[in-house]
Amino acid sequence: MDLSSILALSPIFLTVLSGIAIIIYFSKKAVPSHESSTGGASSEAAGDVSASTNASKPKKKPEKAPPHRDSKFKFSHAWLSSSLKGHNENVLDMSFSPNGKYLASCSSDRSVLLWQTRHFAEREHKSTRVNVEYDHATGVSWSPDNHALLVAKFNENRLQVYKLSKKPDGVLGNPQVALTFDKLDDDPLVGSGISSSGRYVMSCSEHGRLTVFDLKGAVLAGTDTRQVTVHAARISPCGRFIMSAGFTPDVKVWEVVFTRSGEFDKLSRAFELKGHTSGVLDISATPDSFRMATVSKDGTWRLFNTNVEYRIGQDPQLMQSAECGDGGTATRVAVAPDCSTVAVASRADVRLFSAETAELMATVAALHTGPITSLLFDPTSRYLLTAGDKHIRILHNVPGCRVNIQVMKDKLAKTTNSTLKERLNAQVRELQAFLDSLKE
Incomplete structure (x- = not known):
C-alpha cells in the first residue's frame, strides 16, 4: 500500500479511534451517575464487586477473641x-x-x-x-x-x-x-x-x-x-x-x-x-x-x-x-x-x-x-x-430492707406489748443503720 492510499484511509481510522474514545469516556461517566440515581442497587453492585475482589484474595484466619472479651465492661452500682x-x-x-x-x-x-x-x-x-x-x-x-x-x-x-x-x-x-x-x-x-x-x-x-x-x-x-x-x-x-x-x-x-x-x-x-x-x-x-x-x-x-x-x-x-x-x-x-x-x-x-x-x-x-x-x-x-x-x-x-422496716412500723403501731415493741424498734434501728451505710 503506497503513501497516497494510507493518507486516503487516515480520516477513516481517525474517525473510528475518536468514536472508541468517546464510548469509553461516557461509559466511565455512567457508573457514578447510575450509582447516585439507584441508591440500594448501587450498594448491591458494589457488594458484588467487593465480593468478587475478596474471593480472589486468600482468606485470612479469623483472629481469636481474647479470653476475657468483656473485661472492659465494669458494672457499678451503690447496691x-x-x-x-x-x-x-x-x-x-x-x-x-x-x-x-x-x-x-x-x-x-x-x-x-x-x-x-x-x-x-x-x-x-x-x-x-x-x-x-x-x-x-x-x-x-x-x-x-x-x-x-x-x-x-x-x-x-x-x-x-x-x-x-x-x-x-x-x-x-x-x-x-x-x-x-x-x-x-x-x-x-x-x-x-x-x-x-x-x-x-x-x-x-x-x-x-x-x-x-x-x-x-x-x-x-x-x-x-x-x-x-x-x-x-x-x-x-x-x-x-x-x-x-x-x-x-x-x-x-x-x-x-x-x-x-x-x-x-x-x-x-x-x-x-x-x-x-x-x-x-x-x-x-x-x-x-x-x-x-x-x-x-x-x-x-x-x-x-x-x-x-x-x-x-x-x-x-x-x-x-x-x-x-x-x-x-x-x-x-x-x-x-x-x-x-x-x-x-x-x-x-x-x-x-x-x-x-x-x-x-x-x-x-x-x-x-x-x-x-x-x-x-x-x-x-x-x-x-x-x-x-x-x-x-x-x-x-435494699428494697427488701425498706419493706421490712415498713412492716415493722405497722406492727409497732398496732402492738401494746412492751417487749415486742422493744424488739421491733431494735430491728428497725439496725435496718435503718444499714441503709444509712449505703447512703440510702
Whole structure:
C-alpha cells in the first residue's frame, strides 16, 4: 500500500479511534451517575464487586477473641456488694447449700465452682473447682447434708452426682463422681434437683418428661406434664412439691408422697397456679412453700398463697400481681425467703417489687453483658444474686430492707406489748443503720 492510499484511509481510522474514545469516556461517566440515581442497587453492585475482589484474595484466619472479651465492661452500682469472678464462660445456674455456707455455680466452661458465702463482702474470692469432663452442667443443686452436688450434663443429657469431702483447711473439695444416672432419652433436661428431705431426685425434659428417682438412680415414678414445652421445673424448698412451668398458662404442682415408714408411695397432682394468659417462664417458692411466684410471657408476675388444703379441693389464692414493665421479655423470677420482695429479670435488667403491695421499688439496669440466666436470693434475704455472663453479681436487697422496716412500723403501731415493741424498734434501728451505710 503506497503513501497516497494510507493518507486516503487516515480520516477513516481517525474517525473510528475518536468514536472508541468517546464510548469509553461516557461509559466511565455512567457508573457514578447510575450509582447516585439507584441508591440500594448501587450498594448491591458494589457488594458484588467487593465480593468478587475478596474471593480472589486468600482468606485470612479469623483472629481469636481474647479470653476475657468483656473485661472492659465494669458494672457499678451503690447496691453492689461484690462480683464473683472465676468462670471463663457464661454462668448457667446457681444454688446455695442448705447450711448457707456455700454457693455452687455452673458454667459452659465445663466447671462447677464452689464459693464460700462468708467471703462475699471481700474483694477477692477464692473458689473450689469441680471439673465436668468432656461436658458442661446446665443445672446444679446440693444434697441435704451439704456434701454432694447433683449436676445436669448437657451433652450426655443425664444426671451425675459428685461427692465432696473436706480438705485439711476445712473447706469442701476433692470432688469425686459418686453416681451417674441412666440416660432416659434425647430430650434436653430443663430442670433437676435433690429434695431437701433427701428422699428423691427429680429431672424434667423440655417436652415434659417428669421423672422421680431414688438416691441410687432407680426410677420411682414418671409422668407427662402435658405443657408442650417446659421452660422451668423445680423442687420446692420444703421438698414436698415439684413445680413445672411451660407453654401453657398454668403452673402444675405435684406432691411426692411417702408412707410413714419412709417408702415412696406416689407422685400426685396437688394444685395449679392459674391466671396468666400466656406461657409461664419461671417459678420460685419460699422455704416453707407457702408462697409461690411466677412470671409469664403475658408481661406480668403473680404471687400466690399456696398454704391451702389442696387435698380437699382448696385452690391457691392470688396475693399480688403486677406488670413486669418490659413488654413480656421477663424470663426469671425469684421471691425472697422472707417474702419481702419479688425480683424479676428481663434481659440484663432486674426489677424489684414489694411483695406486700406489688409496687415497683427499683430497677437495676445492665447488670451483665448478656441476658440474665439465673436469679436468686441468699437464705437470709439480704442479698440478690444474678448471673448473665461469666460473672455473678451480688446486690444488697435494699428494697427488701425498706419493706421490712415498713412492716415493722405497722406492727409497732398496732402492738401494746412492751417487749415486742422493744424488739421491733431494735430491728428497725439496725435496718435503718444499714441503709444509712449505703447512703440510702
